Amino acid sequence: MLPYEHFGYIGAMTDSPNEVTPDRLSQADALPPSDQHAQQYAAVRNAHETELLEDYVELIADLLEHQGEARSTDIAARMGVSQATVSKTVTRLKSLGLVSSKPYRSLFLTEKGEAMAAMSNQRHAIVLQFLRALGVSDRIARIDAEGMEHHVSQETLDIMQRFTREQESRSS
Amino acid sequence: MLPYEHFGYIGAMTDSPNEVTPDRLSQADALPPSDQHAQQYAAVRNAHETELLEDYVELIADLLEHQGEARSTDIAARMGVSQATVSKTVTRLKSLGLVSSKPYRSLFLTEKGEAMAAMSNQRHAIVLQFLRALGVSDRIARIDAEGMEHHVSQETLDIMQRFTREQESRSS
């Protein structure tokens, strides 16, 4: 089931004749202090707590905007999960005060949900545009952005945005 | 408990006077075809299945290299979780054939575990070096890399690596 029965190697990076690699590698290899290391993993666990919620409110906002309404069926189809799963997650979104709806009816975002959707959307757009500006193909950029977006700090977002702007002005 | 009682906004991106934004934004806003969209989320779910395993084998490899042995205590401290959690996860790693150990003894990687650790380490290093080359501070780069690494495809990795190399040769 897990796709790890056999491993390939990443690119040709090990045998490329570059002078800077040993220096850089040893720097990357040094273990950070234990507590700082723990904070890295904690940040990741933290992101995992909200990322599904973010994707849901973002998708609901998109559906409301582009489709006029946000039905569970569409969410299930777009997320690639069963309707039962959507139903349960929506219950959670409601209990968190992000979504509102009457039973068997279309979904809406609360103020809080809209705020979250706006933030997530901005962040998602910045990451996606950055990847495209870097030269990543649209298809792959979309896939990578969907996961990366939840793990990019504000500092990095700012830098990505600046990079994208410079890249665009260069090619105009 | 969830950090979403109140929202700020990301930077000052909405009111910045740039000409290219509306064009780009509408492009980002268009919903992709339903099945492609579903594949994006599926890729993320997929990454989530292996990311903890990857972090574990990577950490075990690091500890073996830098400390000589990999004890549960160190893993628990570095991951910022309880020893019980480590014990349970290690059981899973063993059942997947990634780790081997005798009860109450230090941990080792199997061939498969070493292959996974090597892959993960390379990928992690590429992402970290890329973020630093972009201009992200070391501390933040480490945090972001810890999460991003699991959501970066081969195409993007190659581009990141090229960027890092060019950046380095430019500043030499």
Add this chain to the structure above:
DNA sequence: CCTACAAGTTAACCTTGGCTAAAATACTAG
């Protein structure tokens, strides 16, 4: 108005990844 089908919910189940508290084992000092 009724009926069939579409859409949404609920129930029962599973795995993962956390936790605390208690038990078992290993290690080290005296």
Add this chain to the structure above:
DNA sequence: CTAGTATTTTAGCCAAGGTTAACTTGTAGG
């Protein structure tokens, strides 16, 4: 070699996020 401490494991708990199958509700056509 034995006691005490450190380490590891186990047991029992929980929430999230997924599944399928069965049930309920909504809606559109005849």
